Every structure is written in C-alpha cells, then in structure tokens.
Amino acid sequence: MSIEDQILKRIIAIPKGELLLPTDFSELGSSEAVRLSLFRLEKEGVIRRVAQGIYVRPKVSSFIGILIPTAEEIVKAIAKRDRIKTVPTGSYALNALGLSTQVPLNLVFLTDGSPRVINIGKRKIRLKKTTPKNLLAKGQISSLAIQALKEIGNGKVKPEEENKIIGLLKEEDVKDLKHDIALAPVWIQKIMKKALEDGKN
Template sequence: MESIAFKMKKHISGKGRGVLLFPDDFRQFGSSDAVRLALHRMEKEGYIRRIAQGIYVRPKISKYVGEVIPTAEEIAKAIAKRDKIRLVPTGVYAMSALGLSTQVPMKLVFLTDGAPREIKLGKRTIKLKKTTPKNLSAKGEISGLVIQALREIGQQQLTAKEERKIIALLKEENKKHLLYDIALAPVWIQKVMKKALDHE
C-alpha cells in the first residue's frame, strides 16, 4: 500500500515547482496529524521548504541563484485564495506597488475581512489587519491602491510630483471603477482622484 508521504509527493510533483502548499491541500490523504508529520519529513529530506508556519513550497530552481522562493506578495495572494478573504495593500507597501516609493517594505500590511494575524517569512512579515467592508469595496486595482497610498502620504505631505504620478496612474484605471472608488475615499483624496477625470 502506498504511504501517505508517497501519495503526497505524487500530488506535489503534479503541481510543479513554485506552487505554495498548505496542509489543507492534502486532507484527502490522511488525518491532519499524519499530513503534518509527512510534510515535516519531506522538509527534513529537502524535498520541500517550509517558508512560514503551515506554508510550504517545492522551490523553483534557477541555474543562476539556485532555489527561488515565492515572494511575500505571492504568499499573501495564496493565503487570500485559500481562506477566501479579501486583501487590500496599505501603507508603504501600497506606495511601493504604485512606484511612489523605492523603499522595499519589510512589513507588508494588508487590510482584510479575514482574521487578523501576522505571518513571519524570514526577515519579512505579512500583517493582516481586520477592517470594515467599506475599506475593501474598491473595485479598481489602481484606484484602490491610490486611496491607501494617499492615506499613508497624508494631505500636507503630498508633493506636486507625487500628485502628477498618481493622476497619470489613475488615467489607466477603468473609468467606471474609478468613479465608484472616488465615492469611497475621504474628501481630500476625492479631490486628487477627480483630477484624473478633468485631464481627459
């Protein structure tokens, strides 16, 4: 009879390298304790890598740098998909996603409708902060990020250069989404966002 670990390995190799693996992915193979034990053994063998508590990967291999581990952003997206929750990047991370900051944040902070928690990934951290449905209801990817980035920058600190960049980015947004999202923003942010409509 095939062991749980053997069945799990077959399942993992079928997924290909670089795909994030969670214990729940292997529920059909045995009890949660048996699955965790098999994952622990595979990690010890070097077949998979544990990148955070309850998150594993069979890394892609690059001939230049060796093992390639998924980014913190990819891990956050995988957690959102697994838990069926919404995530909205905020703070410095929202600014860096829009190219308004060159700083690579060590802590990625997301607003979520899921459980608040912190996930440690080596030196980096993913922090999920529980928020109201209104803060998660932005329809546009760019306009949603802009609202969070402007909140981080602050009304008094916003430079003319940053504002020009934001307006240029918002022009790429789906107009229906932009109009919807403007209504969700604080008044001073609405004024900035409406400039993307005036410039057409």
C-alpha cells in the first residue's frame, strides 16, 4: 500500500472536522512524501487546507455548506505542531468570556513562538511574541479574564462586567486561580480576589 493510500485510509477513519497535521503521519514516510500525499489528497477534494501545513476533512452542512474549523481550533493545532504556548487577547478574550457579542475579524494571540500572521479566508490570526510571564497562567478562565480586563482598561470596567468575570472565576480551580492572580497587574488582582472572597462566604 502506498504512503498516500495509507494516509487516506487513516484520514477516512478520523471524524470529519478534526484538524490534520503532516506530523500525524510522520511514521508512514519522509516529510516530503507525506507533504506530497496530502497535497494530492487536497487536489482530489478529500481534505481541505485551512492554513499552511494544516488540513481538515471538512464537515458539510446542508444549510451553509462546508464548515471551516474555528480560529481557536486552528491556533491549538499550530501550538501542537510547533510546540508553543498561546493565549487569546483583546476583543477575542472578551467574546470568549461572553463580555462582547462581537466576533473580531482579526484575532491576536500571545505566544512564546515566532511572531507571524496566519490568513484564513478573510480572517487573520496574529501570533504576537510576548514575555514568558504572560503565558504562565494555568487556568483557562483566569487567563482569559486577565487579558479581557487588560483590553477594557484600568478604571473602565463596568459593574456588570466585573460581576460577570467574578462569577466565571468562581468556576476556576482555586489553586489555579490563586496562582494566576499573582501574575496579574495589581488592579486586576483586586477584581480577581473577589472571586475567592465570595467563595468563602
């Protein structure tokens, strides 16, 4: 069985919608042979290229056609492939926490990897190099909360926004929350600590 046939057999066994990386098939042949096989399978319409070196066997909706993976899924795949850390920032962090209904067209993620811009259709994902401290947060909610509050700005957080964030932080693992509070600016620490204080009552 050729490398292409082996890759095809494995792809068909994977649920539609899952992202595929060339490294997923590295034991089947050389990197060049795997890359060429994926290129041919893309031309045949078996898989779809969503970003450089990232493919998907797309799901198809009877209402809207081919479903493209979310930006977050693509960033996770890039992080896995390149062995880097990423943290969503800005308006995307606000949207992820339910503090904004706007889905930003261009997304910014902090990373310890190489800075770059990834084009996905009309959208852009920017990986922005940052200091290690900004990537040390352990909790998913608390990490988003820190970035969302930074986006809103010191002194500009509305009471309803603060209450929403505190409510979400109560769902965070206490150990992770305490760890992440220490990483935040002092004004953000004061807000985050309220989740711990409320939890004691």
